[in-house]
Amino acid sequence: MARPRDPQRRTELLDAILAYLTEHGIAGLSLRPLAKALGHSTYVLTHHFAGKDELISAVLAHLDRRQQERLAALPRPGETGGGLGDVVRASWAWHITEDLPMVRLLHEIEGLSAAGRLTGPYVPRMLGERAEYVAEVLRAHGVPADVALRNATLLNAAYTGLQIDYLTTGDTERVEAALGALADTADSWTR
Amino acid sequence: MARPRDPQRRTELLDAILAYLTEHGIAGLSLRPLAKALGHSTYVLTHHFAGKDELISAVLAHLDRRQQERLAALPRPGETGGGLGDVVRASWAWHITEDLPMVRLLHEIEGLSAAGRLTGPYVPRMLGERAEYVAEVLRAHGVPADVALRNATLLNAAYTGLQIDYLTTGDTERVEAALGALADTADSWTR
DNA sequence: CCGCGAGCATAACGACCGTCATGTGAATGG
C-alpha cells in the first residue's frame, strides 16, 4: 500500500466551489471556468466527484451541512430571554449586510428546486431543518405542537418571500417595514 | 411592396414558447429542442427575436402581460362583499390544481431573478403589480396607505414562500394549515 | 399577373460542453 487519500481535500474543494457559486450562480455552471477559478484543470472535479451531476449533489449536501451549522449557532430563545422576533431581525441584518451572495445563491437553488429542476433530498431537508428550529423555539414557549408547526411554516415562508422581494426589487424601505411587522408577530408568539 | 408582416405571429409564438417553458424550465433553455417542439427550425426563433437573450426578454414581457390579465380578472373585494382571505384561498386552489406548471416556472424565474441571473424590469414589475393589487384592496377597506403597503408586501411574501415550501417539500397538510392561518389574517384586515 | 418581401428550412461555422484515456511526479507504507 502507498500514499493514503487526503480526507480533507474534498471538503476544501467543496468550500472553494461554494465560494465560486455564490458569485457565478449554479444554473449555468460550467466545469472549465470553475476549474480555472480554482487554479486547476477540470480533471480535479471529475476525479474527486464522479461527474457534473454528482458534483452538484455533493455541493448541495455540503451547503446543507453549512446551513445546519448556521442554525445550531443561532440563539435558542427559551422561556426566559429574548423573543423570536429578535432572531428574525438579527438574521435579516446579517443576511443583508454580510451574506448577500450566499442568500442569492440559496434563492436560486430554492427556485430551481421548486421548479423541479433540481433533484435530491437536500433542498427539502434544508427547509425542514429551518422549520424545525422555529417550531422548537415556539414549543419551548408553551405553544402547542400543531400551532407551532403551522406558525413556523408561516414565519419561514414570509421571511423567504421578503428576501426574494428585497433581492428582486431592492425596495429596502417597503420590505423592511413588512419585516418589522413580521418580527413583531413572531415576538407576540413568544411572549 | 408585397406580403405584409403578420402581427399575430409573434404573440402566437410567445404563447407556444411559454407553454414549452412551463414544462421544460427556462434555466437550461436550448433553442434547438424548443424549435423542434414548436415544429419549426431554430431560424423561426432568431428571425422573430434577435437572439436568445432577446427571446428571453420577450418571454418575460409576455409573461408579465399574462399575469396582468390574471390580476385584472381577480375579484376586487370592496367595502362590501367577501374578504381578502377568500381571494387567497381561491388563488391557492387554482394554482395548485390547475396551474401548477406555470407556478413552477414563475418560481424558477423569481429565483433566478433574485439571484441576479436574470436582468430586465419584468420580474420586479410583476412583483410590484401583485403588491399594488393587494394594497388597493386594503385601502378600499379603509386601511391607511402605509399599512396597506406593508401588509400587502407581507401577504404576498408569505404566499410566495408557502408555494415554494409546497413545491419543494410536497407537504400538503402542513403548508395548507399555514395557508389557512394566512388567509384568516388577510380576512381580519378586511373586516 | 408579376415581382417582392415575409416566413421559413437547411446546413454550416466556430465555440464550448462534459467526459475520459494517458502520462507524470510526488508521497508513503512495507
Next chain:
DNA sequence: CCATTCACATGACGGTCGTTATGCTCGCGG
C-alpha cells in the same frame, strides 16, 4: 528504497450550443 497509489495536467473525443449565409416558397400589393 521501492512498489504502489494518489493527485493532477494534458489533450482529445463526440456532441451541442447560438448564430448566420444562402436559397426556396408562397401570398399579397401594384
